[in-house]
Amino acid sequence: MSKKQFLFTPEQIKLLKEQPLSETQPGTLLKDFNSLLAFIGDQGIAVSEKSQLFATNTLPALNQILTHPLDVKLTRPQQKSFPHLNALYLLLRSSGLAYIAAYNKKPKLMLNEEVFTNWKKLTPTECYFSLLKAFITQATEGIIGERGDDRGDCFRQCVMFFQYKLSKVTDIDRNNRYSLRFSPGLHNLALMELFGFITTECDANEKENWPLSSIKATDWGRTLLNYYDIDEDEPDAWEAEIKKYIPAWKKRLLQLEYKPTEEGAYIFKVSLGKASCKLGVPAKLDFDSLALNILRVFNFDNDHLYEFIYKNQYGVEERIVHPYMNDAEFFTDECTVGYLPLYEGMNFVFHFDFGDDWEFNIQVEAMPSAELNFTELTLIEKRGTPPKQYSD
Numbered sequence: 462m463s464k465k466q467f468l469f470t471p472e473q474i475k476l477l478k479e480q481p482l483s484e485t486q487p488g489t490l491l492k493d494f495n496s497l498l499a500f501i502g503d504q505g506i507a508v509s510e511k512s513q514l515f516a517t518n519t520l521p522a523l524n525q526i527l528t529h530p531l532d533v534k535l536t537r538p539q540q541k542s543f544p545h546l547n548a549l550y551l552l553l554r555s556s557g558l559a560y561i562a563a564y565n566k567k568p569k570l571m572l573n574e575e576v577f578t579n580w581k582k583l584t585p586t587e588c589y590f591s592l593l594k595a596f597i598t599q600a601t602e603g604i605i606g607e608r609g610d611d612r613g614d615c616f617r618q619c620v621m622f623f624q625y626k627l628s629k630v631t632d633i634d635r636n637n638r639y640s641l642r643f644s645p646g647l648h649n650l651a652l653m654e655l656f657g658f659i660t661t662e663c664d665a666n667e668k669e670n671w672p673l674s675s676i677k678a679t680d681w682g683r684t685l686l687n688y689y690d691i692d693e694d695e696p697d698a699w700e701a702e703i704k705k706y707i708p709a710w711k712k713r714l715l716q717l718e719y720k721p722t723e724e725g726a727y728i729f730k731v732s733l734g735k736a737s738c739k740l741g742v743p744a745k746l747d748f749d750s751l752a753l754n755i756l757r758v759f760n761f762d763n764d765h766l767y768e769f770i771y772k773n774q775y776g777v778e779e780r781i782v783h784p785y786m787n788d789a790e791f792f793t794d795e796c797t798v799g800y801l802p803l804y805e806g807m808n809f810v811f812h813f814d815f816g817d818d819w820e821f822n823i824q825v826e827a828m829p830s831a832e833l834n835f836t837e838l839t840l841i842e843k844r845g846t847p848p849k850q851y852s853d
Contacts, residue, residue: 469706473684477706480681482586487657487681489528491588494655496526497549498572498580501559505569512606513561513568513772514540515550533670540605542670544651547605551615551648552592554776555599557717561772563806563824579715586707590700591714593656595775597696604776605648612777616691618645619653623678623686627659633673647671658682717774719802725829727798728841731755731811732822736845739826741835744799748781752793754838755811755821759847765816769793769823771809774802803828819850 469477484492500506500523507516515523517537524530524543533542541547553559553570558580562571583591597616602609622645633641641650650673653659659682664674689699704710723745730739738758742751748769756763768782781791791800801809803825811821827833 468688469684473680474706476680476684477703482589482709484585485528487679488655490592490655490657491585493527493545494549494552494588494592497523497553498558498577500526501570501572503572505562505564505571508561508568508570510568513570513776514606515546515570520546531670534668535670538670541648544647544671545655547648548651548655551600551605551652552595554604555601556592556595556714557775558714560774560804561776561807562804563808568808573717576715576717583712583714584709586709587712588714589656590703590707590710594696594700594713596652596656597699599775599777600652601777602646603778607646613691615646615649615652619649619658620686620689620691621645622649623653623658623682627676627678632675635667638669638673641673650676653682656682658686717802719774721797722799722829723797724799726833726835727803727825727829728827728833730824730826731758732824733759733819734845734848736843736847738843739841741833741839741841742798743835743837744797744829746798746838748793748796748798749784750838751798752811752813756813758840758843759821761813761819761847761850765814767793767811767813769809769811771801771807817850 480487484495506519508514509516517539520538520540520543523546524533527545529545531543531545535542540550556576557573558576559570559572561568563569580588580591597613599612600615601612602614626644641647650659650661654661657679660677660679661673662675664672666672667674685703726741726743728739729742730737736759740754740758752767752769753763766783766786768780768786770778770780773779779791780789781793781796782789784792784794786792805825805828807825809823811823813819813821
């Protein structure tokens with residue numbers, strides 16, 4: 462393990478011990494994050510069906526709850542048009558504080574009651590470092606619809622930018638602003654500002670959404686990021702070292718743990734075009750058998766590769782793939798349905814035939830209960846006419 466991260470100067474150790482951690486220090490992270498939690502509340506808020514990001518009609522109101530709202534003049538802004546909202550959404554999902562559920566066939570972003578209850582018991586210091594830990598270990602570009610699903614890839618980009626590029630782009634012109642969209646990405650810049658690692662200034666004469674004119678590293682940012690080796694350092698070792706100087710950091714946010722089960726059965730609604738069916742699916746059924754039965758119900762052959770794609774409890778995309786595929790962690794003939802962290806209203810995809818790319822949507826309509834006693838996969842109902850697998 463690299464020892465680079467442990468070489469704090471006396472001044473930096475003093476800063477670690479004395480830095481106030483509150484809703485507005487060293488950045489506005491906790492103030493803005495708690496405002497977002499309050500906005501979501503018990504009822505949840507709407508998200509888009511495909512990307513599961515904040516619904517477009519919620520963006521103006523969400524922007525106004527921020528400490529420093531942006532003046533976005535776009536006719537049809539997207540979530541990424543608001544870098545700080547994009548950053549807060551990423552932290553919300555990667556911390557496990559929120560999940561996606563379906564209500565009246567529409568997806569909503571809901572707070573996880575158990576994790577949220579735990580959040581409210583933490584001190585500001587513990588909340589700050591819990592979000593930082595989620596940022597380091599769970600935050601991926603894929604959560605916000607960008608390319609990349611490697612855990613920690615957002616933090617990696619921030620550290621690389623901070624250590625190797627920040628000194629070269631302190632003063633920003635239009636060319637620099639354009640390149641920052643790609644490296645490290647505006648959402649990552651917003652994350653660093655929220656955490657207090659950098660400060661930014663904007664050009665009031667520019668008409669861009671976030672017209673950055675300067676970026677400067679803070680002493681807090683230099684202390685925490687300059688000594689982190691993204692290729693060698695382990696988050697747990699880093700955490701243990703930092704805690705030596707921050708005694709108020711005692712607890713961390715509850716980590717979601719899903720315990721696989723082979724007991725009981727689910728009800729899945731499987732849809733393809735205008736055709737659909739409902740299946741009673743035992744938790745002990747493997748995904749290979751589920752795939753073959755879905756294909757049989759929709760009158761498809763099984764001569765092609767396939768995979769199941771879902772988002773785990775942290776919003777990270779996972780895949781369970783055909784046994785013939787290489788370099789994968791999970792295979793359909795080895796994983797059972799009860800292995801997935803399923804919840805009522807959850808949607809995931811059965812992707813069949815990587816040439817024609819058939820995507821069957823699967824929605825969890827019911828979780829295991831005493832009333833569901835399916836011991837083998839059962840076709841409950843079938844509606845509509847499936848599309849033809851081959852046009853000829």
